[in-house]
Amino acid sequence: MKTSERIIEILLFLSAATAVMVVALIIIFLLKEGIPVLAKVGVANFCLGMNWNPIAIAGEPSYGIFPMIVASFYVAIGSLIIAVPLGITCAVFLAEIAPSWARSILKHAIELLVGIPSVILGFIGLVLLVPFIRDHFGGWGFSILTGSIILAIMALPRIISISDDAIRSVPREYKEASLALGATHWHTIRKVILPSARSGIVAAVILAMATSIGETMAVVMVTGSPSILPDPIYDILDPVRPMTSNIVLEMSYATGDHASALFATGIVLFVVVAVLNIISHKALKSKMGTRR
Amino acid sequence: MSEIEIESRNLDLWYGSAQALKKISMAMPEKKVTAIIGPSGCGKSTFIRCINRMNDLVKGCRITGELLFEGADIYGNDMDAVELRKKIGMVFQKPNPFPMSIYDNIAYGPRVHGLRNKEELDRIVEESLKASALWDEVGDLLDQSAVDLSGGQQQRLCIARTLAVKPKVILFDEPCSALDPISTAKIEDLINMLKHDYTIVIVTHNMQQAARVSDHTAFFLLGELVEFGKTKQIFELPDKKSTEDYITGRFG
Ligand SMILES: Nc1ncnc2c1ncn2[C@@H]1O[C@H](COP(=O)(O)OP(=O)(O)OP(=O)(O)O)[C@@H](O)[C@H]1O
Ligand SMILES: [Mg+2]
Numbered sequence: 001m002k003t004s005e006r007i008i009e010i011l012l013f014l015s016a017a018t019a020v021m022v023v024a025l026i027i028i029f030l031l032k033e034g035i036p037v038l039a040k041v042g043v044a045n046f047c048l049g050m051n052w053n054p055i056a057i058a059g060e061p062s063y064g065i066f067p068m069i070v071a072s073f074y075v076a077i078g079s080l081i082i083a084v085p086l087g088i089t090c091a092v093f094l095a096e097i098a099p100s101w102a103r104s105i106l107k108h109a110i111e112l113l114v115g116i117p118s119v120i121l122g123f124i125g126l127v128l129l130v131p132f133i134r135d136h137f138g139g140w141g142f143s144i145l146t147g148s149i150i151l152a153i154m155a156l157p158r159i160i161s162i163s164d165d166a167i168r169s170v171p172r173e174y175k176e177a178s179l180a181l182g183a184t185h186w187h188t189i190r191k192v193i194l195p196s197a198r199s200g201i202v203a204a205v206i207l208a209m210a211t212s213i214g215e216t217m218a219v220v221m222v223t224g225s226p227s228i229l230p231d232p233i234y235d236i237l238d239p240v241r242p243m244t245s246n247i248v249l250e251m252s253y254a255t256g257d258h259a260s261a262l263f264a265t266g267i268v269l270f271v272v273v274a275v276l277n278i279i280s281h282k283a284l285k286s287k288m289g290t291r292r
Numbered sequence: 293m294s295e296i297e298i299e300s301r302n303l304d305l306w307y308g309s310a311q312a313l314k315k316i317s318m319a320m321p322e323k324k325v326t327a328i329i330g331p332s333g334c335g336k337s338t339f340i341r342c343i344n345r346m347n348d349l350v351k352g353c354r355i356t357g358e359l360l361f362e363g364a365d366i367y368g369n370d371m372d373a374v375e376l377r378k379k380i381g382m383v384f385q386k387p388n389p390f391p392m393s394i395y396d397n398i399a400y401g402p403r404v405h406g407l408r409n410k411e412e413l414d415r416i417v418e419e420s421l422k423a424s425a426l427w428d429e430v431g432d433l434l435d436q437s438a439v440d441l442s443g444g445q446q447q448r449l450c451i452a453r454t455l456a457v458k459p460k461v462i463l464f465d466e467p468c469s470a471l472d473p474i475s476t477a478k479i480e481d482l483i484n485m486l487k488h489d490y491t492i493v494i495v496t497h498n499m500q501q502a503a504r505v506s507d508h509t510a511f512f513l514l515g516e517l518v519e520f521g522k523t524k525q526i527f528e529l530p531d532k533k534s535t536e537d538y539i540t541g542r543f544g
Contacts, residue, residue, distance in 0.1 A: 100351075173388035177450070180344060181401040181457055182378035191400070192390055 030270060034263035037063060046264060052227040054250070054258040063261040065268065067229045071144070071240035072272070075223060076212035078148025078236065079155050084205055086152075087159030088194075091201075094160065095167035096189055110157040118154060122221035125150040130222055139237030142224030147242070150218045155208040162207065166200025167193060203283040210276035214269065216244035225249055243269045297322040297461060297491040298343060303357035305338060307350065312338045314515045315357070320508070325483060325492040327502035327523065330512035331538065336495040337385075339512070340463045342366070343493065344380040345373040361461075378405065381454035385466040387446035389438035389453070394430055397438045397449060401457035416456050424452035425482055444475025451482065462486065464494040468501065480505050499539055503527050511535045 038046055041063050049064015056062070094103055129149060134141030170193050178188040194201075224239020227246065231238065241249070247262050247269075254262050298320040305313035312335045320326045328336045338347065345366060347353045359366040366376060378401075389397050398417045407413060417434065421427040426448045430441070438449055447467055454462055464483070468476040476498075483492060483505045496502050502509055502523065509526040511519045511534075519526060519535045530536045 171388070173384065173386060174390060176346065176349070176382075176384065177388045177390065177453075178400070178404075179349070180346065180377055180382040180384075181404060181453065182374055183400075183404040184374050187404055191404075196391060 027270075030263055030266055033260055034265075034267045035260075037257050037260040037264045038267070040257065046261075047268060050229070052246070054254070054261055061257065063257075063264070065227075065243065065246065065265055067227055068241050068243045068246050068265070069268065069272075070229060071223070072213050072242040072244070072269070074144050074230075074236075074240060075147035075151055075219060075242055076209050078144055079151030079212045080205060080209055082148060082152035083155040083159055083208065087156050087204075087208075088163055088201060090156075090160050091163035091167055092189060092194070094164050096185070096193065110160055113153070113157040118215060118218040119221075121150055121153060122218035125218060125222040133237070137237055139235075140224060140239050142222060142239040144223065144230065144236040144238060144240055147219050147223035147240075148236070150222050151212045151215060154215060154218065155212055158211065159204050159208050162204030163197070163201045166197040166204065169200070170196040199283050199286050203280045206276050206280040206283060210273045210280065213242075213276070214244065214273045216248055220245040220248050294324065295322045296320070297362065298493070299358075299360045300339075300342075301358040301360070303339075303342065303355065303359055305335075305342065305347070306352075306354045307338075308352040312515050313342075316517045318510055318517055318520045320491065320493055322491050323487060323489070324507040325487045325494060325505050327506035327509045328493065328495045328512060329497070329499065329502050329509060329538070330518075332497075334512040335515045336512055337465050340382075340465055340493055340495055343461070343463055344377050344382050346382065348373055378457055379459050380461040380463065381457055381459035382463040382465070383447070383450050383454055383467050386470055387443055387450055389441070389446050389449050391437065391439055393435050394438050394441070394449060395434040398453050398456045401453060405457070420452040420456040423455050423486070424448045425478060425485075426452055442475070444471050444478060447471060447475065447479060448482065451479075451486075455486075459490070461491040461493065464492065464496075466495050466497060469497060476501070499527075499541075511538060513538070 041049070046063055046065060047069065048066050049062060050066055051062045051064045052067070053062045090106075094106055098106065125146060129146050130141035132141075133139070133143060133146050137145070174192050174196055175188055178192045179185070183191070219242055223242060223245065225241045225245060226239055227241045230236070230240060243265050246265050250258070251262055296319045300316050300318055303313055303316040304311065316339060318326075328339065330336055341347045342355065342359055343361070343366065347355070355367055361376065361380065364371060390400065392400075395417055398420050399413045402413060402416050407416075418427065418431070421431065426445060429445060430436070430449075438446065441449060447470075451462075451467075468479050471479065480501060483494065486492060487505075487507075494502075494505065506523045508521065509523045510517055511526065511530075511532075513534055519530060519532050521531075526535065527539060530539065
């Protein structure tokens with residue numbers, strides 16, 4: 001083999017190895033910083049504890065992040081409730097109905113939406129949506145609902161483009177078979193195309209959920225910050241503190257066990273997002289499996 | 293001579309600016325098998341996809357001339373493509389069962405058309421599978437996924453699925469080109485049976501197949517209908533030199 005090719009191969013290997021190393025180092029660092037507190041209070045107490053009081057003036061500090069885990073899932077699931085029906089409808093329109101000029105306009109609009117930095121969305125949420133919710137629905141304006149709406153806007157383009165791909169990769173033969181049997185286009189979409197694209201769409205939804213749970217900036221600006229469960233538990237107008245907010249809000253002054261507890265929050269966050277990502281990949285794989 | 297079921301008169305078709313069919317005029321009689329033969333790219337699929345308006349899906353496809361089904365203009369303003377396709381079924385080149393159970397595949401059409409009664413559906417499924425000579429092989433496996441069947445079984449399932457809608461016409465676009473000789477023979481037997489009840493139009497690359505199953509044969513070349521007549525006559529005494537060349541395998 002020529003030396004130049006050999007060198008290229010080595011360089012390629014090195015850059016791949018670097019990427020893996022970086023990920024590994026981040027995980028190791030996260031674990032090293034977070035584990036002391038987890039060991040001290042116990043994983044179960046940490047994850048299920050109701051009380052977050054890291055700088056106790058009198059008595060022992062306590063590190064319970066259960067309300068924040070709930071908050072993270074609340075806003076993420078809320079965003080899905082808004083974004084999934086809209087996103088799938090939009091994807092069906094894009095893939096099956098839109099004429100090519102409309103398709104290209106929409107595609108560009110969606111790309112623009114992806115490009116909006118989350119801090120800008122958060123800012124818009126803060127100055128427009130928070131007062132709007134406060135005036136028309138009540139509460140503080142900082143709320144689960146507000147966070148869900150902002151996250152839905154962020155999740156929408158992702159759901160649309162993955163679902164669009166999934167719908168477009170349904171074999172044309174299925175569509176033709178259905179139409180040739182005298183089914184309408186709409187019936188064909190509902191009974192053949194969407195079921196065939198299901199695993200791709202499910203993957204899109206789970207991925208969107210993982211991203212929503214991991215989203216920080218926009219969320220911290222519009223959901224508020226109390227580290228307690230909403231009261232009553234279903235009150236979506238209550239402010240909450242998702243896990244990401246917890247880290248952002250306190251990292252600037254945390255030291256010792258408190259800092260470690262923030263890293264531990266990061267570990268929990270990381271695990272949740274990783275599990276969702278794995279499920280999403282599994283969903284996509286299973287589609288390949290049945291395709292034959 | 294039986295009634296004419298489908299008739300095309302001076303049918304022209306363009307894909308964008310490319311003309312794929314030129315002045316096609318032919319009449320397909322009721323309850324007979326009409327074969328369409330010709331070299332690749334000569335417009336055979338294009339022509340039969342006009343009959344059930346599958347070409348509606350193709351952007352930039354333009355058609356002039358007349359195409360009549362039972363005397364009504366297939367491309368007329370008052371023709372509903374969805375209704376038309378209930379009467380004119382189609383079996384494709386590549387077997388394309390839905391990724392569902394065998395039962396659901398066959399019940400798909402009747403359900404589309406509003407049938408919900410379970411006993412009635414059961415009866416149609418059984419009837420259709422029997423009519424497509426598949427009942428003995430899969431009668432006990434109705435809940436099994438259709439994509440697990442062999443290619444030949446899948447194709448017969450697609451035929452059963454078409455029969456379940458009770459069409460008058462069945463279009464076959466090279467139904468055997470993806471199949472082994474035994475499966476092919478089974479499908480040919482089936483077509484010979486079905487022609488007692490259905491008008492059949494079949495595109496095929498296989499001369500022997502055209503000779504075996506069809507009553508009439510049309511020979512297409514470069515978008516034109518070169519010759520159309522009784523199969524026996526086309527094969528034994530073709531009018532045109534190019535037909536003879538094609539049939540005897542001298543080109544194509
Ligand atoms: N969707 C389409 N868009 C543009 N051109 C097309 C389309 N489908 C077919 N054509 C063209 O029309 C001509 C006829 O194609 P058609 O598929 O009808 O041929 P065929 O006789 O069925 O060939 P084969 O035996 O290979 O199936 C070809 O030149 C083909 O390239
Ligand atoms: Mg063809």
